Amino acid sequence: MKPLSDQQRLFLVESDQLYHAWREAMWRHEDYRFGMYWKTVKGRDYLVRLSDHAGHGRSLGPRSDETERIHREFFAGKELARAKYDGIKDRLTSQARLNQATRLGRMPHVIAEILQKLDQVQALSDLRVVGTHALYAYESMAAVALKMDLLASGDVDLLFDARKQVSILAKKFHGHGLLGLLKKVDSTFEVSRADQFRAINRDGFMVDFITQDRGMMSIKPAPLSENDLALVEIANLEWLANSPRIESVVVSAKGMPVMMPVSDPRAFMIHKVWLSNRYDREPVKKQRDINQASMVLDLLRTYLPHYPLDTDELRYFPKEVVQAALGQLDRMALSG
Numbered sequence: 001m002k003p004l005s006d007q008q009r010l011f012l013v014e015s016d017q018l019y020h021a022w023r024e025a026m027w028r029h030e031d032y033r034f035g036m037y038w039k040t041v042k043g044r045d046y047l048v049r050l051s052d053h054a055g056h057g058r059s060l061g062p063r064s065d066e067t068e069r070i071h072r073e074f075f076a077g078k079e080l081a082r083a084k085y086d087g088i089k090d091r092l093t094s095q096a097r098l099n100q101a102t103r104l105g106r107m108p109h110v111i112a113e114i115l116q117k118l119d120q121v122q123a124l125s126d127l128r129v130v131g132t133h134a135l136y137a138y139e140s141m142a143a144v145a146l147k148m149d150l151l152a153s154g155d156v157d158l159l160f161d162a163r164k165q166v167s168i169l170a171k172k173f174h175g176h177g178l179l180g181l182l183k184k185v186d187s188t189f190e191v192s193r194a195d196q197f198r199a200i201n202r203d204g205f206m207v208d209f210i211t212q213d214r215g216m217m218s219i220k221p222a223p224l225s226e227n228d229l230a231l232v233e234i235a236n237l238e239w240l241a242n243s244p245r246i247e248s249v250v251v252s253a254k255g256m257p258v259m260m261p262v263s264d265p266r267a268f269m270i271h272k273v274w275l276s277n278r279y280d281r282e283p284v285k286k287q288r289d290i291n292q293a294s295m296v297l298d299l300l301r302t303y304l305p306h307y308p309l310d311t312d313e314l315r316y317f318p319k320e321v322v323q324a325a326l327g328q329l330d331r332m333a334l335s336g
Helices: 008-030 065-101 111-122 132-142 167-170 178-186 238-242 265-276 283-303 319-335
Strands: 036-041 044-050 058-060 127-130 157-161 199-200 206-212 232-234 245-251 255-262
Touching: 008 111, 008 245, 008 255, 036 065, 044 065, 058 065, 058 238, 065 255, 065 319, 111 232, 111 255, 127 132, 132 245, 132 255, 132 265, 132 283, 178 199, 178 206, 206 238, 238 265, 255 265, 265 283, 265 319
Parallel strands: 127 255, 157 206, 206 232
Antiparallel strands: 036 044, 044 058, 127 157, 199 206, 245 255
């Protein structure tokens, strides 16, 4: 792994600050997206606040001094929110050019676009990125560049915590589901016929929608919308779902900063070691799993010492799993 240069560190800090400001401005701007208008019913005007693109909304009352004030303040606020959003967006675009020029970002741009769209509808708070692409968040946290061959992957895993209500997440997509959002990024995304939890675009890039296994007796979650991705349950993902959730601003290969929610890097490391020892895991993936785990261990010890490696801190894992994983990684370090 290679530490970022002073210039790259500066741009990473500025990208983080700008993205947080843009995120707040974006959400404020989104509050006004459906509008407000006067509706005449039986010769009387009523103020209606729309709540979706289909024209649904609620009446705020007949025309009066109060509703006239609400109407004026709404459009004044909308204009202000738009101006602030556009201003910060321009600054973010300029920062993206600087980031790209200094080769700060390396994450595939399609992932950044997906995460940005999820953030726009405030669905990112219900998800976290797990698997290989979470490494981009960890290297950003440590301000280093990890080995690129261990970061390459043709899919991104989005973990939804099954203890939450799927219906709440579904509402954020306004009836279009996760697939509808993916199509806004790339219209060629389609649900895989072989794996209903997976969407694939024309470039072969895959998005998997996963959750922890809740047991055979639990009610299986319904899709977010009709013809949408299914939510597949996977064994022992509760370890990642139970771990502390961390949000890190990551920069894409085109310089775009974006928020990536991930699990605690220690949880990633322990889970990868566990995967590498599964009897049904493909040999090529096993070696990659253990190499990624070893790389994160080096990252933690060298650049992220505020994440202590002890069983009390990792209590969301079985104690024996933590001890076995750390022991295996230490033996690898001594032999290598």
